[in-house]
Amino acid sequence: GQQLNQSPQSMFIQEGEDVSMNCTSSSIFNTWLWYKQEPGEGPVLLIALYKAGELTSNGRLTAQFGITRKDSFLNISASIPSDVGIYFCAGRANTNAGKSTFGDGTTLTVKP
């Protein structure tokens, strides 16, 4: 089946630093999604990418859909303490919004 490799597994950074995480897939996806999950909550959608090569920003967050359609990255600039959480990438192989394959997540810790 489809597999997503998300890295790094965890990051410990200082407030104000930039963060970069990425996902690679063994197969092609038509959509890449990035979610953030905080303790006790469900994942919250941050950015959705629909076209190969697409670069999309949401405030301090920027994500790109890789040209090969097998990878995506998420950058967070000038991190702040509330960026703490687990970031998940997810891919969809077709236009079905209901079924996504998720990466294992990147746990981000921001030290003030």
Next chain:
Amino acid sequence: KAGVTQTPRYLIKTRGQQVTLSCSPISGHRSVSWYQQTPGQGLQFLFEYFSETQRNKGNFPGRFSGRQFSNSRSEMNVSTLELGDSALYLCASSLLRGGNTEAFFGQGTRLTVV
């Protein structure tokens, strides 16, 4: 606009019992998907319902089942609970099945099997 609502938030059950979890999607959303989240396996797709029909199914045993009602509300049922079924069960709703429509998650139901 209210988000996705899952009930109950927390549940403790004994091995061998069965459990039913409920999900009310965002108003107007017709697709509901269920995921299991565990520390070891991450987020795993269970199934998706659209217009009261199961459209997709993940690799879970038949003990896991679900249904969707005419108002798009969905329930999932797990029979003969095992310790390994302890997890956060997440429901996500989306407006449509196709096109650039995204899924929005509820807060989840934390199931503990003892």
